[in-house]
Amino acid sequence: MKINKKAPTWSKLQDWFVEKLATHNGGISPIQNNEKSVNLPSGIEPLPRSDYQSFLEKASRTMIRFKKPEHLIKMIVKTIDEQLKVTHTAVLLYKEDKRSYILIDSKGSEGLKIPIGFIRLSVDNPLINAFSEKQSYLISETGILRYEDVISSLRNRDILEQQAELYDRLLLIKKQMDLIKANLCVPCYFKRDLLGVLVLGDKISGENFTREEMGFFVTLANDAAMAIANALLIENLQQKIEEIKGLYLREHRIFIHTAIALAAAIDARDPYTHGHTERVTNYCLALARELDGIPEMSGYKNFRETLQIAALLHDIGKIGVPDHILNKHTSLSPEEFEEIKKHSIIGATILNPIRELSDVAREVRHHQECYDGSGYPDGLAGNNIPLIARIIAVADAFDAITTNRPYKKKKSVEDALKELKRCSGSQFDPVIVSAFLLAYEKGNIISNGKSNYSNGNGTSNK
Amino acid sequence: MRKLLVIDDESDICDFVKNFFQERGYNVFTALNGDEAISLVKREKPEVVLLDVKMKGMDGIAVLKHIKDIDKKIKVIMVTALEDRDKMDEACRLGACEYITKPLALDNLEQAVEKNFKLQL
Numbered sequence: 078m079k080i081n082k083k084a085p086t087w088s089k090l091q092d093w094f095v096e097k098l099a100t101h102n103g104g105i106s107p108i109q110n111n112e113k114s115v116n117l118p119s120g121i122e123p124l125p126r127s128d129y130q131s132f133l134e135k136a137s138r139t140m141i142r143f144k145k146p147e148h149l150i151k152m153i154v155k156t157i158d159e160q161l162k163v164t165h166t167a168v169l170l171y172k173e174d175k176r177s178y179i180l181i182d183s184k185g186s187e188g189l190k191i192p193i194g195f196i197r198l199s200v201d202n203p204l205i206n207a208f209s210e211k212q213s214y215l216i217s218e219t220g221i222l223r224y225e226d227v228i229s230s231l232r233n234r235d236i237l238e239q240q241a242e243l244y245d246r247l248l249l250i251k252k253q254m255d256l257i258k259a260n261l262c263v264p265c266y267f268k269r270d271l272l273g274v275l276v277l278g279d280k281i282s283g284e285n286f287t288r289e290e291m292g293f294f295v296t297l298a299n300d301a302a303m304a305i306a307n308a309l310l311i312e313n314l315q316q317k318i319e320e321i322k323g324l325y326l327r328e329h330r331i332f333i334h335t336a337i338a339l340a341a342a343i344d345a346r347d348p349y350t351h352g353h354t355e356r357v358t359n360y361c362l363a364l365a366r367e368l369d370g371i372p373e374m375s376g377y378k379n380f381r382e383t384l385q386i387a388a389l390l391h392d393i394g395k396i397g398v399p400d401h402i403l404n405k406h407t408s409l410s411p412e413e414f415e416e417i418k419k420h421s422i423i424g425a426t427i428l429n430p431i432r433e434l435s436d437v438a439r440e441v442r443h444h445q446e447c448y449d450g451s452g453y454p455d456g457l458a459g460n461n462i463p464l465i466a467r468i469i470a471v472a473d474a475f476d477a478i479t480t481n482r483p484y485k486k487k488k489s490v491e492d493a494l495k496e497l498k499r500c501s502g503s504q505f506d507p508v509i510v511s512a513f514l515l516a517y518e519k520g521n522i523i524s525n526g527k528s529n530y531s532n533g534n535g536t537s538n539k
Numbered sequence: 540m541r542k543l544l545v546i547d548d549e550s551d552i553c554d555f556v557k558n559f560f561q562e563r564g565y566n567v568f569t570a571l572n573g574d575e576a577i578s579l580v581k582r583e584k585p586e587v588v589l590l591d592v593k594m595k596g597m598d599g600i601a602v603l604k605h606i607k608d609i610d611k612k613i614k615v616i617m618v619t620a621l622e623d624r625d626k627m628d629e630a631c632r633l634g635a636c637e638y639i640t641k642p643l644a645l646d647n648l649e650q651a652v653e654k655n656f657k658l659q660l
Contacts, residue, residue, distance in 0.1 A: 175642070177642070179642050187558075188554045188555060188558030189555075189558065190551060190555065191555055192549060192551040192552040192555055193551075194620075194641065194642055195551075195552055195555065195641060195642055195643065196642050196643055196644065196645055197642035197643065197644060198644065199644060202644070252646070253646070256645040256646060257645065
């Protein structure tokens with residue numbers, strides 16, 4: 078018998094679980110709520126022999142339904158304590174972090190009840206090793222280690238004279254059993270891993286345990302092992318999910334901050350548009366709250382996120398427009414205007430190679446389209462312009478009107494709103510314009526329009 | 540007879556440890572708090588004390604100080620649930636002879652107590 082004295086590894090458990098799922102004959106999943114069907118043997122009078130056996134059988138079948146192995150173990154300990162009248166019962170469970178078997182539940186008469194969490198057996202404890210020896214001489218065919226057998230082996234002259242090593246080991250095992258006053262030690266195996274040990278003291282009546290009783294201990298121990306393994310698997314799964322979530326959130330944060338940094342780099346080139354990206358992003362998010370629930374949103378995998386990133390990066394293509402054109406104080410020549418118009422295409426070209434940003438690239442390309450088809454670069458009209466691009470168009474225009482530009486002075490917020498209304502249906506999607514007006518009325522459009530922009534006071538907070 | 544005092548605010552632990560050492564021929568007293576412990580130290584003059592660090596009311600460190608004020612020769616073994624290095628260093632300075640971490644191995648507990656009784660002789 079080859080046994081590893083450690084808890085099963087993640088992959089082993091996974092294999093087992095998949096195997097059970099595939100064959101449909103595994104234990105009932107601890108994920109589901111099965112409590113209703115569980116019979117807790119609380120407050121039950123000791124039953125006649127044959128009855129308690131059927132009771133234990135029934136109990137063992139419901140065991141694997143426990144979500145928390147601790148509950149199951151408490152039930153096992155309680156059942157044995159109530160039905161079998163032993164001096165004490167205890168369960169030791171393997172804890173990976175302590176590399177030891179820790180006592181997790183115990184019952185018994187005063188002084189014999191081992192306090193929970195008080196003792197441990199390390200993985201190299203002779204008692205634990207008794208279960209992992211290759212040719213275990215000591216373990217009976219039932220798998221149980223009996224104090225009686227240890228004593229009779231120690232009395233065996235052959236062992237004393239010819240197998241000194243075994244004799245010494247027996248002495249160490251006897252000592253460990255003495256320490257915890259164990260009459261029987263029942264291993265809880267999952268496959269070949271020793272997950273725990275059920276420890277039983279003496280029967281109060283002084284009788285020996287019968288074969289039948291020992292058979293039940295083995296059944297209980299095996300079922301407990303199954304439940305523990307199930308619970309470990311679920312715990313592991315949940316942990317993995319949390320880890321992945323954590324990783325995703327971290328990456329996502331880095332990603333958003335990268336987008337913000339890029340946007341800041343664009344803004345920094347042009348003192349006139351300082352804070353522009355940030356304001357447009359804020360307007361867009363306020364607009365999105367008003368538009369919440371419109372059917373087009375469901376076309377996006379993650380609407381809010383795509384909107385936020387597209388808004389942050391909508392002008393990234395200006396990186397490819399010469400400074401002298403961007404900062405020109407007089408009106409632009411047609412050639413220069415053509416240069417400016419390239420920025421939405423350049424932006425999309427920059428973002429396109431990033432697979433995760435292909436949605437964003439499309440929105441950036443079209444944020445200068447007009448609702449009536451008169452915009453650029455592709456002259457798309459109506460709902461052929463993607464939703465986010467239509468939103469950015471309105472937010473972008475509002476900010477352009479309410480801030481100073483090289484070629485024109487800023488206007489008041491009221492004038493800007495009038496302008497939006499005037500162009501609703503021609504330049505802008507009427508739905509978006511009314512959403513913008515609504516957001517403004519609710520006080521969700523916080524512009525710098527009324528403050529002195531030139532010293533940068535009016536920018537909203539990060 | 541070798542006198543051992545067990546101080547722990549959990550009665551299960553007191554009972555179990557008392558039983559454990561009684562069977563090994565010790566005269567065992569138990570105390571559930573610092574005040575009980577101090578009066579027992581004065582009255583029974585145990586040679587070795589097993590002292591839980593984390594207790595409600597007077598904690599193990601305070602109890603240790605009192606015991607050492609009463610009699611410096613008493614050997615005190617600290618029992619702690621957590622690996623609190625600073626606390627254990629403090630206990631050491633105050634004269635505790637060693638510490639055992641819970642969950643503990645019973646043979647270590649037995650050895651520690653045995654060894655300290657031998658040192659007493």
